[in-house]
Amino acid sequence: MRALPSFFAQLGLSCPLVQAPMAGGPATPELVAAVGGAGALGMLGAGYLTPQAIRAAAARVRERSPAPFGINLFVHDTPPRPDPLEMQRAVEALGPYHAELGLPAPVLPEQVEECLEEQLEAVFEVRPAVFSFAFGALGADVIERLHEAGMQVVGTATSVLEARALEDCGVDAVVVQGFEAGGHRCSFLHRFDEALVGTLALLEQAAGAVRVPLIAAGGIMNGRAVRAALDLGAAGAQLGTAFLLCDEAGTSAAYRAALAGASDTSTVLTRAFSGRPARGLRNRMTDELEGAALPYPYQNALTRALRAEAARQGRAEFLSLWAGQAAALARPLPAAELVRTLARELEETYTTDRTA
Known part of the structure; x- marks a missing residue:
């Protein structure tokens, strides 16, 4: 396997994988801690949480694992x-x-929603290793303050234009969200139907347009797909749907049953x-x-x-x-086992290259 990209290495992780934040229940502290304990980056989706709940969720993660983790919030203008x-x-x-x-x-x-400024103050109090955001761009002054607090900052883009805008704001990395991705579209400089670009097409173009590390998201469910993203210029991959059937995920029984019956057109x-x-x-x-x-x-x-x-x-x-377009490939595994499986599958693609 190639050397671990610096974004992940400096966090002390062992593989270039991120568990997507998935606000609203799936990304429990137990899931985040298990992912981190296996060497990937676990993310708390805190967009719907009160400041007090953010503090409590971060404490629950740290009770279960000393591994670095991240917190994600929503940044947008309310109509x-x-x-x-x-x-x-x-x-x-x-x-x-x-x-x-x-x-x-x-x-x-x-x-109808939590106050972003109050949520951010809770983030500054708990100081996760990574802070990520979606639906918009943060001001450079806020990002500088996050850096001063010791956090790596990650934005989310659905186009090359958005990736450039986030780089200009001073982020350390950008998640490039392809059309295949499950959950909310994160477009903020386009109408959503103007930025329905597939993961690989977006990644390859963004890699030629920005210098910050890119994290591919959308339709990535196994090590082969992670390798494809890395080959096209990504530093790592963010997976959400892949973790929905993990034991530690907050996915309801009805949700799990629906996922079990998913196909490529579901x-x-x-x-x-x-x-x-x-x-x-x-x-x-x-x-x-x-x-x-x-x-x-x-x-x-x-x-x-x-x-x-x-x-x-x-x-x-x-x-x-x-759920993303590759939901049919989700595997019901404990989170740590899934991370280890993904890392092994990724390594096997390099072994195959050497023996081909």
């Missing part, structure tokens, strides 16, 4: 609150689902659950609700109670089943 007509249309669209699950009529809460891009385009497994909500969604984060807040009750009742047709 104005929807007008009454938009709100009525969205509430009416969700109403029958609420009734079916025995819930009262949907209500949009006054607070995913769609949808705004139905959060108002922001995201890739997940097709279900009743993605088929029926697309046209009535409020903008993010309002739709996300409006569907929160429905999703929570659906998870409790095991109703996958009402869950945001975020």
Whole structure:
């Protein structure tokens, strides 16, 4: 195997792998700690967490492993609150689902998201090894402060233009998110449909346009795919869907069952659950609700109670089943075993090269 890229080596890791943050439940502290203990970079998806919850989650990771880990937050501009007509249309669209699950009529809460500034202060308190962000760009002054606190800073791009913008802000690395990736699209300088570039196509072009290390994300499920990304200029790979079936992941039973039946054509891009385009497994909500969604984060807040009750009742047709296009390749393994398997598969590609 080639020498470990400096971004990973300076963190004390043993392989060029990142477990994607996956906010909303899958990336539990137990998953993050297990990934870190096996030599990869575990990431807490803290976009929906209160500052107090961020502190508690970081403490749980450190109770389980001394390995470095990262925290991810969302950086975006919040649009104005929807007008009454938009709100009525969205509430009416969700109403029958609420009734079916025995819930009262949907209500949009006054607070629809956490305060980024307060979340950042919690990050500065717990000082993870890595801070990453998505949906936008941080100011150079904030990134400088993160550096002064000893953190490596990673942005997320869906185009070459966005990768350049993040490099200009002073990040240490950029995650390049391909069209295949599960979860929310992270575009911030384009309409989402203007930046639907595949992982390998985006990676190869970004590698020729920026100097900071690139971390490939989207459709990467095994060591062969990691090797392909490295050969096209990536320093490492970020995997999310690959970890959803791990024992330590916070993936619900209904979510796991849906993943077990996935194929190469099972995913769609949808705004139905959060108002922001995201890739997940097709279900009743993605088929029926697309046209009535409020903008993010309002739709996300409006569907929160429905999703929570659906998870409790095991109703996958009402869950945001975020997954990438290669979801059918997910393996039900303990996280540490998955990391070791990925690292071994990657090493085997180099062994094959030497004996070919």
